[in-house]
Structure formats: structure tokens, C-alpha cells
Amino acid sequence: MGEGGNYGGIVAEGLERGFGAVRAVAGLDFRASPGEVTALIGPNGSGKTTLMLMLASLLKPDAGTIRVDGLDPVADPRGVRAILGWMPDTLGSWESLTSREILGLVGRMYGIGAAAARRRADELLEQVRLTQLADQPGRVLSRGQQQRLSLARALMHRPRVLLLDEPASGLDPGARIDLRSMLRRLAAEGCTVVVSSHVLSELDEMADRAVFVAGGRTVRSQSVAEADLQARRYAIRALDGQGLAARLESLSVPFGVHRAQRRDEAVVRVGSETEAAELLRRLVAGGVAVTAFAPASGALEETYLSTMAGEAAR
Numbered sequence: 029m030g031e032g033g034n035y036g037g038i039v040a041e042g043l044e045r046g047f048g049a050v051r052a053v054a055g056l057d058f059r060a061s062p063g064e065v066t067a068l069i070g071p072n073g074s075g076k077t078t079l080m081l082m083l084a085s086l087l088k089p090d091a092g093t094i095r096v097d098g099l100d101p102v103a104d105p106r107g108v109r110a111i112l113g114w115m116p117d118t119l120g121s122w123e124s125l126t127s128r129e130i131l132g133l134v135g136r137m138y139g140i141g142a143a144a145a146r147r148r149a150d151e152l153l154e155q156v157r158l159t160q161l162a163d164q165p166g167r168v169l170s171r172g173q174q175q176r177l178s179l180a181r182a183l184m185h186r187p188r189v190l191l192l193d194e195p196a197s198g199l200d201p202g203a204r205i206d207l208r209s210m211l212r213r214l215a216a217e218g219c220t221v222v223v224s225s226h227v228l229s230e231l232d233e234m235a236d237r238a239v240f241v242a243g244g245r246t247v248r249s250q251s252v253a254e255a256d257l258q259a260r261r262y263a264i265r266a267l268d269g270q271g272l273a274a275r276l277e278s279l280s281v282p283f284g285v286h287r288a289q290r291r292d293e294a295v296v297r298v299g300s301e302t303e304a305a306e307l308l309r310r311l312v313a314g315g316v317a318v319t320a321f322a323p324a325s326g327a328l329e330e331t332y333l334s335t336m337a338g339e340a341a342r
């Protein structure tokens with residue numbers, strides 16, 4: 029429960045924001061609950077950053093209402109900033125200050141005492157694996173290291189709500205895994221976590237819920253568990269591709285042939301995991317030597333493609 033209102037987490041309704049003639053956000057509803065990681069997904073220019081800036085009190089909506097843990101970012105921007113951590117997609121930094129100094133300064137800006145800020149900075153530098161570089165000036169950090177520092181900055185004041193715009197971009201695979209487990213842990217501690225990303229396979233692993241936006245509007249909101257249950261495409265490979273095709277034809281299963289990783293595979297659409305298991309059983313029973321049988325794309329990617337295809341047809 030938020031201190032200043034009835035809802036914990038984020039509730040935004042009917043949001044609109046234009047820049048001159050461009051309607052960046054044009055009737056957007058968005059919710060994110062405490063204890064969950066919510067993914068914000070949409071094509072380039074669909075309004076994700078504009079939405080996050082409004083949630084973070086850094087940009088005023090032209091219309092609509094926002095509550096962040098019960099607080100209104102328009103009426104009470106300081107209140108919202110005190111409970112919210114914001115990791116922008118690119119972060120300007122103080123080039124001559126060290127990571128340790130930057131975090132110390134950010135801590136002081138949030139009103140944390142010097143000793144407590146130092147302790148918190150050390151703890152976060154450890155978590156984002158920057159301890160070795162803590163006393164190097166900011167300008168020597170690589171892009172991925174800057175991203176990790178940016179995450180530490182967003183967490184300095186232990187925010188209850190965390191907004192991250194493309195947090196994984198520039199991170200190496202190990203750092204991506206660290207990021208995922210950090211965000212899961214923060215959600216488990218009750219934090220409201222919102223992540224925008226174009227890497228949908230990563231969100232499959234990380235998010236509980238996804239909000240899809242296009243053209244500045246919400247076009248779909250779905251839990252990842254629901255996405256997992258929906259109809260999806262499976263890719264099948266066999267030692268003998270022609271035998272596989274013949275068997276699919278005899279079972280009256282429509283399929284397309286797709287060249288992947290230098291080999292042909294058949295792509296079919298199945299309604300559920302049960303249906304997939306039954307198809308695999310029948311192929312094997314029919315003597316097809318199946319070597320691979322798996323979803324052709326992640327659950328959120330599947331929703332994204334079908335949702336955006338629907339949008340294009342509007």
C-alpha cells in the first residue's frame with residue numbers, strides 16, 4: 029500500500045503527451061504491481077521513453093493521471109523522486125569523478141549521510157562488479173561498465189519503484205545474467221520494477237507481466253504465464269527432412285520449411301504444449317527420426333509478432 033494513496037505500484041490512465049505535431053503518447057494505460065517485474069514492449073518510437081519520463085516526474089503529461097505508490101508525479105515530483113529509481117537508456121556522467129565519488133554524490137543528493145552513503149556505494153559497487161574500477165575516473169569506463177554504474181546510481185536510495193530503460197544494452201552475457209537476478213531479487217523484496225527492452229527472450233526470463241505499446245497507445249497487457257500458454261510456432265528437425273515433410277502431410281498438419289543454422293526445419297503452429305507433445309509422439313511413432321523439436325520463438329516474441337501484425341493491419 030502506498031503512503032499517499034490507495035495503490036502500491038504504478039497506475040497510469042489515459043496518458044497523453046505531444047511534442048509539437050508528434051503525439052508521442054496518445055491514450056496510454058499502464059499498471060505495474062509491487063513484487064513484479066513488468067516489461068514495457070513496443071517498436072522504436074512507440075512512446076516507451078516518453079511514458080517512463082512522465083512516470084519519473086521528469087516530463088508532464090498533457091492529459092491523464094499517474095500514481096506512483098499513491099503519489100502524483102505532477103503535484104508531488106519530489107515525493108516521487110524520493111521513492112523512485114530511474115535508469116535512463118543513456119546516461120550523461122561526470123567524466124572526471126570516480127564511480128565511488130559519483131555514487132557518494134548521488135547518495136548525498138538523496139539526503140543520505142556521508143558514512144551511510146559510502147557504505148551503500150561500496151555494497152552496490154560490489155553488486156554490479158565495479159569494485160576493481162571504483163577509483164578510476166568515469167571516462168575510462170566501457171559502455172557496459174557505465175550501464176552498471178547507472179544501475180547502481182538508480183539503486184542508491186533503495187527505491188520502492190524502479191524504472192529501467194533498455195538496461196541490458198551494452199552488457200555482456202555474464203552482466204545480463206547478474207542484471208536479471210538482481211531485478212528478480214528486488215521484485216521479491218517488494219519493489220515495483222519496470223523494464224523496457226527490445227530483447228524479448230531476455231524479458232521472457234525476467235518479467236512477470238508485459239505491456240505492449242504501439243503508436244503511443246497500450247495495445248495489450250498480458251502475464252508471461254498467459255503468453256506461455258498461447259498458440260505458438262514450433263520448429264522441428266529430423267535426420268530425413270523429406271520423411272518429416274511426408275509424415276506431417278499424412279497427419280494433415282500444415283507446415284512451412286525454414287532454413288535455420290544451415291539446416292532445413294519444418295515450422296508448425298500448435299495450440300498448446302499438450303498438442304505439441306502429441307504431435308511429437310505421432311512423428312516418432314511414424315518412424316521419423318526427430319533431432320530437434322522446440323518453440324520457434326519465445327512467448328513474448330510470439331505475442332509481439334501477432335500484436336504488431338494486428339496493429340499494421342489497422
Ligand SMILES: Nc1ncnc2c1ncn2[C@@H]1O[C@H](COP(=O)(O)OP(=O)(O)OP(=O)(O)O)[C@@H](O)[C@H]1O
Nearest residue numbers: 047050051052070071072073074075076077078079
Ligand atoms: N523531445 C522530443 N521532441 C520531439 N519529439 C520527440 C521528443 N521525444 C520523443 N519524441 C518523439 O516521440 C515519439 C516517441 O518517442 P519515445 O522516445 O518515447 O519512443 P520509444 O518507444 O522509447 O522508442 P525506442 O524504442 O526507439 O527507444 C517518437 O516519434 C519521437 O521521435
